Amino acid sequence: MSVTDQDIAHVAKLARLEVADPQRHKLREELSSILNFVAQIEAANTDDISPLANPIELDAWLRSDTVLETDQREKFQTNAPATADGLYLVPKVID
Amino acid sequence: MSDPYPNTIAAIGKALATGECSSVEITEHYLQRASAFDGALNSFITLCAQEAIEAAKRADEIIAKRQHHALTGVPYAAKDIFCTEGIKTSCASKMLSDFVAPYDASVIKKLRDTNAVLLGKTNMDEFAMGSTNETSYYGAARNPWDTDLVPGGSSGGSAVAVAANLAPGALGTDTGGSIRQPAAFCGVSGLKPTYGRVSRYGMIAFASSLDQGGPMARTAEDLALLLNEIAGFDKRDSTSARREPEDFAHSLEESISGKTIGLPDAFFDDSLDASIRTIVEHAIEVFKQAGARVCSVEMPNLKLSIPAYYVIAPAEASSNLSRYDGVRFGYRCDNPADLEDLYCRSRAEGFGEEVKRRILVGTYALSSGYYDAYYLKAQKVRRLIQQDFKHAFESVDLIAGPTAPSPAFPLGQDWEDPVALYLADIYTCALNLAGLPGASIPAGFCAGLPVGLQLIGNYFEEAAILNFAHIFQKDTDWHLATPPGFG
Numbered sequence: 001m002s003v004t005d006q007d008i009a010h011v012a013k014l015a016r017l018e019v020a021d022p023q024r025h026k027l028r029e030e031l032s033s034i035l036n037f038v039a040q041i042e043a044a045n046t047d048d049i050s051p052l053a054n055p056i057e058l059d060a061w062l063r064s065d066t067v068l069e070t071d072q073r074e075k076f077q078t079n080a081p082a083t084a085d086g087l088y089l090v091p092k093v094i095d
Numbered sequence: 096m097s098d099p100y101p102n103t104i105a106a107i108g109k110a111l112a113t114g115e116c117s118s119v120e121i122t123e124h125y126l127q128r129a130s131a132f133d134g135a136l137n138s139f140i141t142l143c144a145q146e147a148i149e150a151a152k153r154a155d156e157i158i159a160k161r162q163h164h165a166l167t168g169v170p171y172a173a174k175d176i177f178c179t180e181g182i183k184t185s186c187a188s189k190m191l192s193d194f195v196a197p198y199d200a201s202v203i204k205k206l207r208d209t210n211a212v213l214l215g216k217t218n219m220d221e222f223a224m225g226s227t228n229e230t231s232y233y234g235a236a237r238n239p240w241d242t243d244l245v246p247g248g249s250s251g252g253s254a255v256a257v258a259a260n261l262a263p264g265a266l267g268t269d270t271g272g273s274i275r276q277p278a279a280f281c282g283v284s285g286l287k288p289t290y291g292r293v294s295r296y297g298m299i300a301f302a303s304s305l306d307q308g309g310p311m312a313r314t315a316e317d318l319a320l321l322l323n324e325i326a327g328f329d330k331r332d333s334t335s336a337r338r339e340p341e342d343f344a345h346s347l348e349e350s351i352s353g354k355t356i357g358l359p360d361a362f363f364d365d366s367l368d369a370s371i372r373t374i375v376e377h378a379i380e381v382f383k384q385a386g387a388r389v390c391s392v393e394m395p396n397l398k399l400s401i402p403a404y405y406v407i408a409p410a411e412a413s414s415n416l417s418r419y420d421g422v423r424f425g426y427r428c429d430n431p432a433d434l435e436d437l438y439c440r441s442r443a444e445g446f447g448e449e450v451k452r453r454i455l456v457g458t459y460a461l462s463s464g465y466y467d468a469y470y471l472k473a474q475k476v477r478r479l480i481q482q483d484f485k486h487a488f489e490s491v492d493l494i495a496g497p498t499a500p501s502p503a504f505p506l507g508q509d510w511e512d513p514v515a516l517y518l519a520d521i522y523t524c525a526l527n528l529a530g531l532p533g534a535s536i537p538a539g540f541c542a543g544l545p546v547g548l549q550l551i552g553n554y555f556e557e558a559a560i561l562n563f564a565h566i567f568q569k570d571t572d573w574h575l576a577t578p579p580g581f582g
Binding site: 003007008010011012014015016017018019020027030031033034035037038039040041042044046049050051052053054055056058060061063072075076078079080081082088090091092093 | 195197290291330333403413417424426427433434458468472477554
């Protein structure tokens with residue numbers, strides 16, 4: 001299987017990753033190589049095998065619906081690139 | 096210069112309890128060693144000298160009041176993937192190079208509560224993606240056995256710190272071999288616990304169904320002492336296993352006579368390097384001498400573990416790493432044109448090449464039209480691999496094999512094809528897919544470089560692994576070897 005430039009552009013858009021043109025060719029080769037390698041799993045007979053999402057199939061457990069955390073907005077926002085009045089700032093979205 | 100301080104956690108604990116030395120003294124000793132040697136080794140991203148001395152003073156007060164526990168006052172290092180309140184937690188990424196964690200990971204909190212002393216945060220592959228430490232934004236840690244060689248990864252800094260005696264023990268994480276392979280490359284002991292045994296809360300996520308934190312140290316006994324403190328149910332981790340507390344050191348001395356060790360046929364086929372094979376076979380002899388039986392076990396699906404892993408791990412990573420968007424925390428690009436540009440450029444500039452590659456592979460595998468062929472298929476293969484292990488453990492107590500296909504190799508190799516490096520996970524990543532516990536312990540040397548023996552246990556059988564490892568370490572002295580110049 002061979003990945004095209006369009007595939008790279010599509011996946012990069014889905015992943016919100018800017019891929020500059022000079023990188024595209026190298027990424028195309030690398031992704032093709034990885035996808036060709038992992039394609040080995042195609043040959044495995046998995047008829048009647050259910051997918052395993054988590055190795056320890058735990059019973060879901062419930063906790064009581066009570067507040068455990070206190071509001072720590074200011075503390076958390078010290079790590080934010082830009083804030084004002086307790087809000088996270090981003091470039092203008094609506095004109 | 097002869098070293099006046101013991102270098103194992105067990106011996107340090109005893110020295111502290113009997114008053115032979117204080118926590119402040121032993122902490123200063125390790126901080127001095129780190130300052131003296133880490134320029135050459137690059138094993139720490141952040142040293143917490145001031146906090147460590149403060150913590151050591153508190154520990155000494157507690158010891159004076161005879162209110163101490165096994166690790167009170169004992170210094171340790173933590174991989175920079177564990178959130179530490181008030182201390183930079185970078186995950187070795189430019190993305191988080193200014194991130195000061197606002198809370199402690201559960202395992203860090205547990206160690207803080209027992210008044211163990213955090214010396215610093217260790218180097219690693221960026222977001223734990225890599226097996227050489229070279230994807231670190233801070234440059235690779237170096238192998239103390241030969242500083243031109245890789246220490247392994249992703250928990251390379253933790254392995255180096257223990258090997259070079261810059262810390263008596265350290266925390267690592269293991270998603271596909273990231274505790275065991277660097278332990279093997281640096282000649283230390285490391286344990287990846289059963290999935291769910293150790294809380295993942297506050298441990299920066301790479302692949303959530305595979306990630307597991309665990310201890311790295313010199314001896315099996317020290318691994319047990321560390322695991323005793325960090326294991327246990329955590330209501331903040333929804334995949335945490337509800338298990339009663341256990342003393343992982345209680346059965347270290349038990350006889351292994353009559354126990355059965357399985358050797359997977361897939362680990363011992365013609366592709367196994369001859370010198371590694373010789374070392375592993377000699378190690379198995381030690382168990383035979385101690386009365387264990389050995390048999391071959393057929394595990395036909397193990398050969399699919401790397402391809403299945405390199406679908407599942409990137410898929411989960413692509414989802415987990417979507418949180419780094421340049422808005423709430425982490426790196427943000429300069430002068431974004433609009434919100435889309437802010438997302439795309441912050442991520443492109445903040446992540447390194449390997450991380451981006453895995454995000455793209457994972458996104459591809461999860462994208463419309465490919466989900467069934469890649470992700471769902473890989474999850475079915477994952478069950479086949481788990482069934483192989485379950486079947487094997489019906490007839491054996493432990494599975495043994497090599498940890499890595501080679502000893503440490505030179506830094507700076509040009510891995511033009513990323514797959515060539517992925518193949519190095521051949522003996523380790525199957526355990527993560529199955530969720531099983533496994534250790535690597537030093538088992539010999541190949542051309543002057545340490546080689547690891549991997550011991551794999553059944554679910555929640557860490558105590559059995561540590562029992563075998565301890566018996567091995569009583570009969571051998573590979574784990575006592577220290578790199579020249581770092582003893």
